[in-house]
Amino acid sequence: MSKDIHKILSLSNDLRWSIGEDFHDHLIEGIYADAAQIAAHSVTKKGQRAHTPLDTKIDRIVTSRTWGFPIMFLMLAGVLWLTIIGANYPSAMLGKLLLETIYPMLKNGASAIGMPWWLDGLFLDGVYLATAWVIAVMLPPMAIFFPLFTLLEDFGYLPRVAFNMDKLFSKVGAHGKQALTMSMGFGCNAAGVVATRIIDSPRERLIAIITNNFSLCNGRWPTQILIATIFIGAIVPSYLSGLASIGAVIGIAMLGIFFTFFSSWVLSRTVLRGEVSTFHLELPPYRPPQFWKTIYTSLIDRTLVVLWRAIYFAAPAGAVIWLISNIHIGDTVLAERLIHGMDGFGYLLGLNGVILLAYIVAIPANEIVIPTILMLTVMVTGVNGFGEGNGVLFELDSIADTEAILRAGGWTLLTAINLMIFSLIHNPCSTTIYTIYKETKSLKWTIVASIMPVILGFIITFLVAQIWRLLAH
């Protein structure tokens, strides 16, 4: 049998020599010629253009040199604005329901049946509160952001974004389709990493995977929005505060895009050197989105899936938070030791030990960073009048409460800004790390993709803190 195959292979080798090198081109030409003949036989065109004039007109504007980028910026701002404004009210309602109504009921029920304090603490103060907080904070913005994003996607806008950004990407030595995977990353980095499969060249695909983390993901938008509302919104007159906080959040998102380009450029000049590959991107016709169907599928496919993931990680994290704040070593609790141990390094970065510990606890999911920070802050500062005591993730009925706690924890405008920066530039969440490993099948690149952003985050926050303090004195 193997001998027969050998005969085929040697014949094909001989023939390959005789037909010359341009076989591939000849074959493609043959296919094109056949396709043209068949199409000419059965297709009659009454119009001349492939696109309807309206499509062409829209494309002329949204991909134009002058208007392309401002329109992209406005779209992003519009989606964010709707998300921020729209999410406020349902968030407050969910908070009231889950934290102020159901939580006390559960607590009362637990004490009525004489549940031991540690069981009650672990499950209600730890697991339940963390989960409830994540739902209240995450569900509304996701339920708005995802459908809006999906509507833009269905309309056909994403390939235009890729078209606009192609030049920039090829200038930094990356693939133009990275614009698409970057956009997907704004929803979820794990999804963005999977989407890089559309990039043919392994080199450019690795660049797209490693830099996807700079797309501010859905788990981080709420953190940005909350901190910007409290600290950035507060430094301008109140009628401007909404605008200022949205501006700050967009600024961070833009910084992320800048770092995507910057690190792509560095990678393609150093460890991932190579040619930029060319590609064809078909601009699909604009299709009126099927509104209700899109809303439905994006709620089911994306929002609920991502929310479920958040809950899945929040529940055990809630237990961990409760445990580290209740396990005593000597006369201090474990969490306090950890926080004080990291305070010095935190100060150098313009952050603090609480934030660093929160980021360690929150490696599984960025969504739980803020609840963790608040809980730990209450514990170390011993602020009275908030929450239920040690290790309890408490209710936040108003943004003012949150602000009071953070200020009591020694937060300044610098802490807020650096937290926003660090939230953008740190390691990917565990799901994304796992996805990167599955896609690259390389431990080395997974480690690079996980560690590089943390180091970069340390450097940037350190520089900002030093310059800030220099100027403040």
Next chain:
Amino acid sequence: MNKIELPKSECASCPHYSTEGLKKLGVDTHGVDFVVALAGNPNTGKSTVFNALTGLKQHTGNWPGKTVARAEGAFSFADKKYKIVDLPGTYSLLSTSIDEEVARDFILFGKPDVTIIVVDASRLERNLNLVLQILEITDHAVLCLNLMDEAKRNKVEIDTRKLAKDLGIPVVPTIARDQKGIPELLQAVHDVATGKIKCKPHRIKNINPKIEQAISKLTKEIKSQFPDLPNSRWIAFRLLEGDETIINALKNGTLT
């Protein structure tokens, strides 16, 4: 949105005409009779066709490259159970990106009973490049001429009879997002799967005589050793290009 009338056939008045025989089985792919692959250029509505057949709600998006892995689902029609695999959209099967490999390997090694090739009716010529490549690999295919509404909007008319004759496979016009043409598509898939329709797929003709000579020589050799191979000519193409995957597949017998 404009309502577009698809070319009415005799079938429309026939009592068997409906999706009534269609049972959407979601992801339950146990004990299937036939395997159907769904291939086509990016952004032609493969996932929409997939959802229409399986009742699944796979996310569809208006950008090329949305489906990067393959998705599977099932449906049953006329007492037969079908598994359907949604392949990534590709422009060709000749290069080596991951999405093209996924699509090609499934059609080549997965040996689906029927391959539905979904094309954008308003851009038929460009889409045909992939169609012709698929027809070199498999004998059992149905052309789903999708997005007929957009073709109409662009004033493109297609003679489906001539097209079917030229390609040698059934051609079904559809507007998948409105479920139009799905019954006819099911019937065509069923007929090809059960052998009621025999396809005589078009084989690439416009090839330089010198190369054609080499190809037929090699094809003859392959055929003499693997008489049952349906795509010996395509294997010859790949061998002449020095495609390692195919050489290895030939060596370890995964092709037959």
